Amino acid sequence: MSTTTLSAYLAQNQAANPALTTLLEAIAAVSQDISAAVHKGALGGVLGSAETENVQGETQKKLDIIANDMLLEALARTGVVAGMASEELDDCSPVPGQADKPYLVLFDPLDGSSNIDVNVSIGTIFSVLNNPGTGEITNASFLQNGRKQVAAGYVVYGPQTSLVLTLGQGVCAFTLDREAGQYVMTTESMQVPADTKEFAINMSNQRHWYPPVQQYIAELLAGKTGVREKDFNMRWIASMVADVHRVLTRGGIFMYPKDLRDPNKPGKLRLMYEANPMSFLIEQAGGQSYDAATRIMDIEPTDLHQRCAVMLGSANEVERVARYHAG
Ligand code: AHG
Numbered sequence: 602m603s604t605t606t607l608s609a610y611l612a613q614n615q616a617a618n619p620a621l622t623t624l625l626e627a628i629a630a631v632s633q634d635i636s637a638a639v640h641k642g643a644l645g646g647v648l649g650s651a652e653t654e655n656v657q658g659e660t661q662k663k664l665d666i667i668a669n670d671m672l673l674e675a676l677a678r679t680g681v682v683a684g685m686a687s688e689e690l691d692d693c694s695p696v697p698g699q700a701d702k703p704y705l706v707l708f709d710p711l712d713g714s715s716n717i718d719v720n721v722s723i724g725t726i727f728s729v730l731n732n733p734g735t736g737e738i739t740n741a742s743f744l745q746n747g748r749k750q751v752a753a754g755y756v757v758y759g760p761q762t763s764l765v766l767t768l769g770q771g772v773c774a775f776t777l778d779r780e781a782g783q784y785v786m787t788t789e790s791m792q793v794p795a796d797t798k799e800f801a802i803n804m805s806n807q808r809h810w811y812p813p814v815q816q817y818i819a820e821l822l823a824g825k826t827g828v829r830e831k832d833f834n835m836r837w838i839a840s841m842v843a844d845v846h847r848v849l850t851r852g853g854i855f856m857y858p859k860d861l862r863d864p865n866k867p868g869k870l871r872l873m874y875e876a877n878p879m880s881f882l883i884e885q886a887g888g889q890s891y892d893a894a895t896r897i898m899d900i901e902p903t904d905l906h907q908r909c910a911v912m913l914g915s916a917n918e919v920e921r922v923a924r925y926h927a928g
């Protein structure tokens with residue numbers, strides 16, 4: 602059993618970069634507070650709707666706002682963050698007087714909101730960028746493609762609370778030891794197998810999909826008797842964090858394709874604080890991540906809250922469905 606704590610891991614790997622260590626330690630610490638709030642559930646009065654709307658027109662849950670406020674406060678205090686952007690904020694939040702600090706952080710404070718009230722795994726997703734250093738921090742400061750990420754990760758609040766992190770040299774998973782109040786490394790190098798028999802997609806949207814996705818999923822559903830000549834199994838948790846955690850743990854393909862419902866919404870998931878950090882993790886673990894025929898981290902962002910299609914996970918499956926799109 603490993604005894605490498607997250608703090609020891611950061612000290613080893615980031616000795617030359619104390620500012621990034623400070624930032625990641627702050628995320629780890631605040632995620633323990635979010636985890637404690639999630640754990641209390643109804644007893645802590647954190648369930649249910651806040652009856653407010655975010656910039657995407659989604660009704661916010663109490664925990665969306667609680668987690669968002671906790672992250673904003675904790676990161677502002679680090680002294681190394683110049684500004685933040687979040688799913689729950691219309692515009693970025695520059696840290697007053699800190700425009701010269703080295704990092705910008707984007708986050709989805711609480712992912713899987715529809716699962717909060719039903720005691721199903723939820724999470725926090727984060728992406729760290731360099732401050733471009735152009736003076737004032739504005740939304741434009743954050744519009745950097747996914748390849749520019751310095752670090753990315755998520756925390757999944759499930760049967761265990763786990764923090765999964767990449768600094769661009771592989772992917773490590775840490776499990777929260779509640780008694781000790783620290784994260785301990787439990788997987789040193791997560792690897793997504795190239796092949797899989799498991800897929801994740803919201804099948805209720807089937808009638809809205811474009812032909813490449815229709816074809817791909819029909820082939821999976823045909824199983825042994827179809828062109829794929831093997832049976833596939835389906836899982837859909839509806840918390841991206843939990844679905845991606847399964848893919849990172851045992852392989853699979855996760856898809857939220859763009860569909861015909863609303864031409865203004867090219868997919869449901871958001872590029873900057875959902876798709877990019879997850880793509881960084883998946884590629885660092887040997888998997889692939891595409892929007893349709895384009896690798897997600899190659900997309901040049903134009904808006905803080907822009908959406909994109911997501912197809913990520915086991916390389917051979919993701920590359921196959923990307924080929925269907927390219928063709
Ligand atoms: P969020 O709770 O941050 O708005 O994200 C929810 C996302 C994602 O976590 C999940 O994969 C997807 O929405 C679920 O969508 P459906 O409700 O369409 O299944």
Ligand code: MN
Binds near residue numbers: 709711712713841875
């Ligand atoms: Mn989300």
Ligand code: MN
Binds near residue numbers: 665714
């Ligand atoms: Mn969210």
